[in-house]
Amino acid sequence: MSDAYNVQNFKIGSCALTFKEQVLGGTQSPPQIKIEPQVYESKCDQSGGAVLREIVTGMKVSISAELKEIDAAFAALLDNEDELNLAIIGTDLLTRAGLLRLTPVNPDDHTGYEFPNAVMRPGCTYRLDGSQEHALSVEFTAYPDASGVIMKKIAIN
Numbered sequence: 001m002s003d004a005y006n007v008q009n010f011k012i013g014s015c016a017l018t019f020k021e022q023v024l025g026g027t028q029s030p031p032q033i034k035i036e037p038q039v040y041e042s043k044c045d046q047s048g049g050a051v052l053r054e055i056v057t058g059m060k061v062s063i064s065a066e067l068k069e070i071d072a073a074f075a076a077l078l079d080n081e082d083e084l085n086l087a088i089i090g091t092d093l094l095t096r097a098g099l100l101r102l103t104p105v106n107p108d109d110h111t112g113y114e115f116p117n118a119v120m121r122p123g124c125t126y127r128l129d130g131s132q133e134h135a136l137s138v139e140f141t142a143y144p145d146a147s148g149v150i151m152k153k154i155a156i157n
Contacts, residue, residue, distance in 0.1 A: 020098030025069025115142035
């Protein structure tokens, strides 16, 4: 095994975030992708509850980002009347799913990611700070599409 590394593989910088073909804006810092396998532990009672098998039963994928373009991100959170109201209570968020694309803005980074069946969580964090650049923190959850794909790597030209 070689100890050499390739600087081409370093992923640095912000991304452009597109949801359902609508550009939400650029991120203040790199987005965070969290992939967590959901597992079932098969245990043996006769050996003190020792785990014999750990079976993957699902995958939970979440994407969080701090967007610099506040208006576009807020617009994605609001309804057709440009309001946030209680009408969202009881709705199925999966009916709002769509393609989420992370495209690096660094011209030397040619790898992006797509989440074909992502849902924008109906919440955010926005701090009005007069001394720093404003950013809106948003979160997405990615679910498998009809063919089972949750996330895929794409080439950026």
